[in-house]
Amino acid sequence: MLFKYFDNFRTPKTQAASLFTLIILSTHNNMNNVIKNSKLEVLVRLKNLVEARLIVFIILTLVFTNCKKSEPEPPSARIEFLTPTSGNVPSLAVHLKLSGVQGTDPIIRYKLHVDDKVAFSYSPIDTTIVFSTGNYNIYGEVVDAGGLSGKTSVTPISVTYKLPSFNLSVSDVDGISPLSSRLKITVTQGSSPIKEYKIFISGRGPYNRYSLKDKIILNSRPIDTLITLYAGTYNLYGEIIDDENYTVKTSEMLIEVHADPNWDSFFDIPIEGPINLFETPGFTPQEIEYNAIKTKEARDAILPGKVESDISSKIMGTNWSCGKVAQLFCLNSRNFGKDIYENPLNLLPIYEGYDGDNLDSILFHGGTTKYFGTLGLSSGMVEIIGFLHAMNYVVTGDDLSDPDSYNFIDAQPAFKATNVKPGQFFFPLNCDTLRLIYYYVNRDVDGLHVKNLGTCLVARLKIVNGEVQFVGINPNIEIFRTREEAKNYRK
Secondary structure (H helix, E strand, C coil): CHHHHHHHCCCHHHHHHHHHHHHHHHHHHHHHHHHHCCHHHHHHHHHHHHHHHHHHHHHHHHHHHHCCCCCCCCCEEEEEECCCCEECCCEEEEEEEEEEECCCCCEEEEEEEECCEEEEECCCEEEEEEEECEEEEEEEEEEECCCCEEECCCEEEEECCCCCEEEEEECCCEEECCEEEEEEEEEECCCCCEEEEEEEEEEECCCCCEECCCEEEEECCCCEEEEEECCEEEEEEEEEEECCCCEEECCCEEEEEECCHHHCCCCCCCCCCCECCCCCCCCCHHHHHHHCCCCHHHHHHHHHHHHHHCHHHHCCCCCCCHHHHHHHHHHHHCCCCCCCECCCCCCCCHHHHCCCCCHHHHHHHCCCCCCCCCCCCCEEEEEECCCCEEEEEEECCCECCCHHHEEEEECCCCCCECCCCCCCCCCCCCEEEEEEEEEEEECECCCCCCCEEEEEEEEEEEEECCEEEEEEECCCCCECCEHHHHHHHHC
16 A cells, blocks of 8 residues: 555655655554563564665655765767878868767767867768868767767867968050060079079960960079060969969059050061061972072072062953052962951951952952962062052061162062162152051951951151162061071070
8 A cells, every 4th residue: 555655646855755754653553562462562663664664764764865966977978180280381281080979969060170270060070171271179979969079189280381471573564566574583482492494475466366375484593584564464473382382462453555556566577486587487398499599699590480480470351450469469478277257257268268369369368378488488569658559578688777688579460570679660769658567367356266367567767869778677577587587586
């Protein structure tokens, strides 16, 4: 009956108290019975009473012990480094994993502490951190749902390699073409010696249509040099490489070179580098043959045969002008290929792609590509301002400033003449301006085609009383002044 009552109570404490009361009442009744019974019975009852009290003590101890709540166990953090944590390198990539062991409550957040910065995730972290030169402290931490956390010990990260540093100075960044500017690299040494110094220069022409040929200045010693830049916009930056092949670069700098407006700045400029009026590129047998000639007299001597054999000297008809003759002679002289366009927006190549030798078809299409590059000459066009006439020229001499270096050609069928002098045919005795035009091919980065035909003014001459006189060379374009200069550049 005692335990039956105990089981009906709601809580351990009330059960224990009631049990204690029942035991006391039972004890009182037992004492009354002791008086009535024999001495032996009294001893038995006393023994039972002691046992009952012992049972009460045990029950109360168990009840109150179970009522106390146990302390929660915090989580523990674990960090594992899969790559070295120190190195003599400019930057150190450290691969690490952060995990945790759950305590009483589940882990809900993982944290990485790097000095005063913290990165966290809701799941175990597996990441690579790139450290630049310096010293760092890193440790991991996990936090559980109850707000308890566990931390790893602090691990030092040491990156000791010192990269070199340097400065690229440019003396002039804005001016009229040609612009001379001093470029200088000054260096603060790092952990390893520097083995290579570079300056990269890229640019675009005055109208931002054509990309100019890139230039690279390379040296094994600090660069201190004077460069000359022509009309265009240039970007340049420096680069150094140490013995461990680590590279450091400067930010880009801008140089603006304005075209001299006195030299027809509306002309574009070629991208292939300095203009060479003395030699051909030397890609075809005819070009190689011409470049091998050593004297002006020998160069002059081969020109009559070139003119006589060329298709441009055989075409006659309505709308076939001196300008068309001069242009076709230039294109037959230079090896540009046949897939060139006169306008970036044209859908068909020059002469509408006609590649035959039928004279009527040539007149209809304005020319033919059949003989492009067959003459092997470095020929250009002469515009005779004020006389509405055009001819050709070839520089057979050695100096552009010497009027005798030019052999003037009129390839029209009526003349087929070389070494034309003022007063002959339509070449006047007096003229304020002879414009020497150079043909080239550029890639128009904003247009439709790979190769677009362009022209630029390279020099001016004039005629005074039958004497050809030198005026000047276009300062907006890099042009070889002498044959010797061109020869040395090619080497």
